[in-house]
Amino acid sequence: MDNKVVLITGATSGIGEACARKFAKEGWNLILNARNASKLEKLIEELEMEYPTLKICPFLCDVRNREQIKAALEGLPSEWTEIDLLINNAGLVIGVDKEFEGSLDEWDIMIDTNIKGLLAMTRLVVPGMIERGRGHIVNIGSIAGDAAYPGGSVYCATKAAVKALSDGLRIDLVDTPLRVTNIKPGMVETNFLVVRYRGDKEAADNFYKGIRPLTGEDVAETVYFAA
């Protein structure tokens, strides 16, 4: 394949979608992950209309399901297997509950997605990069990984884990040409808060009152700069 290949997890919303649009604009070929097939088809159709020469490959799976990830990777057509850039973006927060009051099931979802999903993607994609002697892993962390805040302890812990996993991977790859970057945005206006407030759009909008949050595009610019 002539152009570079980026695999983006959680590509149908917010930061992931903005990264898909930015890398498409810059002429990269895209492997786009989502767990919702119809949302992904819609995005791919739109990008193909806008960039007719662009090559895009769907990567349908839930990043919490390592068998699905493995099958999706094994199912990639041969021209798509040489991934240059992995953007581990899929992630979420649910609730603003105190650590002694929240739902263990919701915490499982956050931990399984933000930590174990990222780790599974890394474990399965990086060996190919090492073999090819090139590659870059960009993890979408957060300032929440540096400082905990009220009602955020489990989410913050997952992003602290993303920092440790990024630092550890960078050390483990020190004798290779591969690169590892942890991008740590502050508040970004996406669907993130709607998910946090369990679908309450008004609560999400109110949160941003009087503040000018970052946009998904701002973060995508930063990811592209790093790449």
Ligand code: NDP
């Ligand atoms: P969005 O809710 O807009 O997007 C999250 C994306 O992740 C969606 O496409 C969602 O898919 C996908 N996703 C969630 N769970 C899974 C899963 N199990 N498997 C595959 N895809 C999944 O939020 P953001 O764009 O804001 O969030 C992206 C990343 O940025 C997250 O890691 C978040 O922690 C991080 N971040 C966000 C900040 C913010 O203020 N918004 C600030 C700092 C970091 P679906 O539509 O199917 O749910």
Ligand code: 8X3
């Ligand atoms: C998201 C940023 O500050 O809302 O990671 O937790 S914050």
